[in-house]
Amino acid sequence: MHWKPERRMKLCSAHQFSGVTGYELGNGHFRRPLMTSMMYLAGDIMIDTGPPNMRNEALAAVSDKTISRILLTHHHEDHSGNAAAIMRAKQVPAHGHAITIEKMRTGFDILPYQHIMWGKAERAGILPFPESIDGSTCSLVPVHTPGHSRDHTAFFEKNKGWLFSGDLYLGSRVKYFRADERIDDTMNSIRKVLKLDFDSLFCAHNPRGKNGRAALAEKLDFLENFYGEIWRLIDGGYSDRAIIGRMTKGEVRLVKLFTLGNVSLERMVREGIRAVGKQGGGAPATR
Numbered sequence: 001m002h003w004k005p006e007r008r009m010k011l012c013s014a015h016q017f018s019g020v021t022g023y024e025l026g027n028g029h030f031r032r033p034l035m036t037s038m039m040y041l042a043g044d045i046m047i048d049t050g051p052p053n054m055r056n057e058a059l060a061a062v063s064d065k066t067i068s069r070i071l072l073t074h075h076h077e078d079h080s081g082n083a084a085a086i087m088r089a090k091q092v093p094a095h096g097h098a099i100t101i102e103k104m105r106t107g108f109d110i111l112p113y114q115h116i117m118w119g120k121a122e123r124a125g126i127l128p129f130p131e132s133i134d135g136s137t138c139s140l141v142p143v144h145t146p147g148h149s150r151d152h153t154a155f156f157e158k159n160k161g162w163l164f165s166g167d168l169y170l171g172s173r174v175k176y177f178r179a180d181e182r183i184d185d186t187m188n189s190i191r192k193v194l195k196l197d198f199d200s201l202f203c204a205h206n207p208r209g210k211n212g213r214a215a216l217a218e219k220l221d222f223l224e225n226f227y228g229e230i231w232r233l234i235d236g237g238y239s240d241r242a243i244i245g246r247m248t249k250g251e252v253r254l255v256k257l258f259t260l261g262n263v264s265l266e267r268m269v270r271e272g273i274r275a276v277g278k279q280g281g282g283a284p285a286t287r
């Protein structure tokens with residue numbers, strides 16, 4: 001009997017929203033990709049560029065499209081990975097936060113699971129955001145939204161009610177954090193964008209064409225409850241170990257194992273403990 005290894009499955013599909021096209025890209029080593037990433041085209045402005053291990057597909061997707069500039073929400077490789085290739089192919093500039101510029105200039109190390117999932121981003125010369133970002137169909141305003149990463153930036157389109165939110169949303173009930181994510185900064189960034197008037201939430205992994213603002217408000221509720229629970233346990237005299245034990249019952253062990261502990265629910269709980277400690281034990285912040 002012959003055993004034929006399952007071929008890797010590359011996924012590339014275009015999703016149409018009103019005025020925006022989202023290109024969903026994912027490279028699955030075993031059947032379907034575990035996670036896909038979106039790069040968006042709003043008129044002639046491109047937001048994020050997809051993972052490096054989908055470079056040919058990303059280039060093919062936009063080969064017949066007019067692009068005037070690229071905006072990066074943050075430096076993570078599944079967003080910045082094809083910036084250099086698309087800049088070369090289209091002869092266009094890319095813009096990002098000062099930290100994105102520095103990370104993309106020097107290059108940055110990634111962990112084994114990131115190599116497997118997305119590949120390493122090529123270095124690129126990224127420029128600061130111009131004073132106004134006007135495209136053929138829309139004007140975008142950068143909004144610094146740290147938390148997921150220090151350079152994280154969302155892009156707001158006031159007249160259309162769009163928010164390109166990078167990795168600020170991901171889901172209303174997140175189950176894990178990366179080691180470098182900050183829960184207090186994330187909550188503050190969500191509070192900041194909830195003051196804006198938008199309905200479409202162009203998340204890089206989980207877009208919401210409608211009711212995106214409500215979905216993001218739901219995530220803030222979830223994080224505030226999660227944070228509040230940690231605060232109550234600390235206030236009640238529980239040790240860090242006891243809190244972690246109580247609050248990691250829903251740990252997705254495969255994710256923790258695959259990322260060698262870099263991405264986990266435990267990380268999220270530890271991050272909550274750090275943030276409560278930083279606040280000096282004061283009552284949880286609310287809106």
Ligand SMILES: [Fe+2]
Binds near residue numbers: 074076148167
């Ligand atoms: Fe990210």
